Amino acid sequence: MAQEIPVYLFTGFMDSGKTSLIKETLFENDFGEDAPGIVLMCEDGEVEFDEAELAKKNLQLVEIESEEQFNLDKLNEINDQYHPQIVFLEYNGTWTADKIVDQELPKDWLIIQTLMTIDSTTFDLYLNNMRAMMQDQIFISDVVIFNRTDDETDRGHLRRMIKNINRKAQVVYERKDGTIDERPEELPFDIDADVIDLPDADYAIWYMDCMENYKKYDRKKIHFKALVYNPEKLKKGFFVPGRFVMTCCVEDIQFLGFKCKYENEQELEHKSWIDFTGEIRVEFAREYKGKGPVLYPIDIKPTEKPEDELVYFS
Secondary structure, three states: OOOOEEEEEEEOOOOOOHHHHHHHHHHHOOOOOOOOEEEEEOOOOOOOOOHHHHHHOOEEEEEOOOOOOOOHHHHHHHHHHHOOOEEEEEOOOOOOHHHHHHOOOOOOEEEEEEEEEEEOOOHHHHHHHOHHHHHHHHHOOOEEEEEEEOOOOOHHHHHHHHHHHOOOOEEEEEEOOOOEOOOOOOOOOOOOOOOEEOOHHHHHHHHHHHHHOHHHHOOOEEEEEEEEEOOOOOOOOEEEEEEEEEOOOHHHOEEEEOOEEOOOHHHOOOOOEEEEEEEEEEEEEHHHOEEEEEEEEEEEEEOOOOOOOEEEOO
């Protein structure tokens, strides 16, 4: 049986730090066991590879000069010429993510991890102006690395934007000196309060943190203004209190809410506004495909809709 050839895919826009990350991975972190391999480079950036240094790691540099050239025939030709046992693929950030997702690879090549580098100082600009292209790259990434960060960087904002697109992605912050910023992120509400009083501005932040770190919210009490959702596919005795959330533009608006067990759910009008106080319990729910936060009401009162019906991740 042929041995699988692991492919590490590095993506991100030009000058976002892909080449530097590959070099750090290979030389500073002493990655791998010097198995014969290739660095497949699909764009030229400011930082260059030293082929002599790569040779010391039993790696050879191979270039693909155009998107048209990135096809199975060319990849098979490279595979037959170099017989790599490991591949580091530096993908061109201007090529569509669909290209690499749909591209058939040589036999036994297997993408085992996708890492995306992002310049934290230009992230919002790129997301606003090239939203579809950036979102597609984030969506396929296992790890998103924000570099060029400092103490003034709003890490919470960056993380929320990534998690809204790809909740499974690991988010890493790299300082300008190359060290990893491992400080815990502060939440804008008091999680240790008797009842967590949640203003509209913090709903999206709480939702994301509660979905990812639900264990720390088990048996916590929460208070927030919610929109009632009674989808037909939900069992009787349940409803979904939540809010419509916008990431950066109208196209990104989505309803985010939690499963809530309530015997009198028929008394709540669909899309009505309520003042909700309840307890969070960690339970299995098929909607979560595992354990997750389920709400149990303590007090529900009708209320007026807010001046701004949307809440935001930013």
